[in-house]
Amino acid sequence: MVPSPASSGPSALDAGSASEVCPGCGAVLASLPDSAPTHPGASASCARLFEVTVRGLRDEAQADPSTAPLIRLADATYDAQHPVAADPGRLDAALDRLAEGLGTRPAVADAAPRVWRATIADAAADLDVIDLRVLVESWARVVQEDWRA
Numbered sequence: 001m002v003p004s005p006a007s008s009g010p011s012a013l014d015a016g017s018a019s020e021v022c023p024g025c026g027a028v029l030a031s032l033p034d035s036a037p038t039h040p041g042a043s044a045s046c047a048r049l050f051e052v053t054v055r056g057l058r059d060e061a062q063a064d065p066s067t068a069p070l071i072r073l074a075d076a077t078y079d080a081q082h083p084v085a086a087d088p089g090r091l092d093a094a095l096d097r098l099a100e101g102l103g104t105r106p107a108v109a110d111a112a113p114r115v116w117r118a119t120i121a122d123a124a125a126d127l128d129v130i131d132l133r134v135l136v137e138s139w140a141r142v143v144q145e146d147w148r149a
């Protein structure tokens with residue numbers, strides 16, 4: 001198991017301006033030069049990492065429609081891990097989609113988990129050795145369990 005970047009906590013400040021902490025999942029990633037946020041509740045670097053990680057699936061879906069549910073699951077998981085306080089309805093919808101993708105009952109959007117056990121950074125780090133489908137499904141399960149904890 002790779003330790004979650006979120007568990008490193010505020011020590012990320014030591015890394016200086018070269019890295020940023022995602023406000024949603026807590027992943028510490030190198031800052032991007034063009035730091036316009038591309039996903040609500042996420043740092044630009046985190047949003048970019050998510051897009052890069054699932055890009056292969058999105059390409060695959062053009063030829064193989066059976067990939068679509070996995071992409072929906074990945075999107076729901078990412079949304080559920082990057083809630084926006086001003087938009088609780090968006091989080092509820094994400095948790096519903098997450099449960100639908102996993103075939104379970106939705107977690108209740110209460111207090112957001114302080115530490116996530118897995119983020120897209122963990123999934124991306126394991127991409128060389130573990131199939132992306134497996135990574136997305138286990139990441140989705142962990143995020144739902146973290147919401148329940």
Ligand SMILES: [Zn+2]
Binds near residue numbers: 042043046082
């Ligand atoms: Zn994030």
